[in-house]
Amino acid sequence: MSMTSESEEMIMPINGVDSPSIDDANSGGNVGGNGQLKKGPWTSAEDAILVEYVTKHGEGNWNAVQKHSGLARCGKSCRLRWANHLRPDLKKGAFSPEEERRIIELHAKMGNKWARMAVELPGRTDNEIKNYWNTRIKRRQRAGLPIYPPDICLQALNENQQTENINTFSSSEVLHPGFIPVTNFDVPDFKGFEPNQQIYSASLLDIPSSSLLDISPSSLLPQGIHSSYPNKSLTSTVHPPKRLRGSEPFICGLTNTIPGGIQYQNSGSSPIGQSFVYSSACDHNSTSDHATLSSIVLSGSHAGLNGNPSSEPNWAMKLELPSLQTHMGSWGSPSPSSPVHSPDSVDTLIQTPPTEHAQSCNLSPQNSGLLDAVLYGAQTMKNSKGNNGYNHMTGHSYLHEAEWEAYGEQLSPLGHSSSSVFSESTPNSLDERRFADTFQGYKIKEEANNLAPMHYDDKAETTNQMIFSRPDVLLASNCFGPMKDPTKDHSLLKGAIETYLGDELSRDCKQMDTGATSATQGHVRDSCTWNPMSTV
DNA sequence: AACACCGTCAACCGCACGCCT
């Protein structure tokens, strides 16, 4: 909607664009005669009054505006009007590409923290950003495109990982030589998910992989949880929000809405810890090399989290699209074995139907697409070995937003939904494979690049990190659910991973199998070694 | 021309937090 500037409104009070129905400040159906406050669009006259008042008295004390200026608006409304439209430092007009890019990055980091994002974008309001994002989300959803470009996802993932490492070290008091503190970003939280969207991890993706992993024995204890994921350390140091709302969790999905309404941070009680114990049991006797593998089980065991295998965690119910939430409708994309999606159904695109793979391993239908992604990724990787198509990244970002958008545009329905791209052609279409290859290749390289400075000399460990910080893999873990048959499940996944990464990982997977089996017995052993970062 | 659909935007609402008394 074209919003004229406040000055314009003041100069041209007539026929204000944003005052379609009322031009008289005191007319209009929403204002009552008995001192009732007016609602609805602001008129130019009202704007003028407000501007004058604020100019004279400054911001704040908004209730006084109504009292002293005669405006029939509540304080909140005045504040909102001023903040979103009348403030002199507002930047009007469409977002620039740079701003758009920034918004995406910020959302990947922060989730729906519009106000904090606005701080990072001078002249822009939280409302503006929120509207933009929601519009963008809808557009991409409709097109079946991922919300975040891969490079941004990975960037955020890496940052998350680094931040976790900080917390890991702080909690374990073990400093990694190559550790580089990253403190000025806030980890997004995962308040929830939209019911019609795949959970690809909105929460889990955002959960720093190692934060899931680096659960030391102490961290399983109430105080340990606190020490491991101190909120304060996550608060932006650059633009500290005036106030952090209740949910500024570190472990996004888990922190905010542990099933059953348990707040992670204040959970002194055992359920969380038990959840971790149970859900990550798979690797509890394993070495750090396999810690990452545990994340699969951990993130996958909703059952472990709420003790009810059939119940869906709260956080899965509503999608905030927090950081790194990927709409695997595109990323994971329909696997070759997946049914072809209807081009006109984004939901079906996003929620990949269960595949034979999924069904074969007691997979949660909601998450089967993830395993699909893994399996298909493995297949793709296998097929594309020797194909350097995805190895061309030279810098930090493999796909820049422009490229990504361009890519998206290819997929977008200017008549073609992304699903149509996948469905119009054969499941093995070049585009589809290219898409998968692109991301996979990027991921591996990216992870390797970022972990290398961390002195991850152990190749295998690095490999594990690479894999399991992968959103889709993390999420694919969901398919394991209650872990009725860990061996079977792991072998299935292992196969995919072996193909995916080769022998190095295979070796680790073998070890993991052992660990997983014993770990499902629910014993936490040496959690110090559990933390991959603490094992130097 | 009429209608339906969709995207965009402004505004509202409920809730939560911090401060003050």
Next chain:
DNA sequence: AAGGCGTGCGGTTGACGGTGT
């Protein structure tokens, strides 16, 4: 400590305009 008040934040809604049928 408890309650009131002011403020900020995020989700949602409704109006409007553009576009397609």
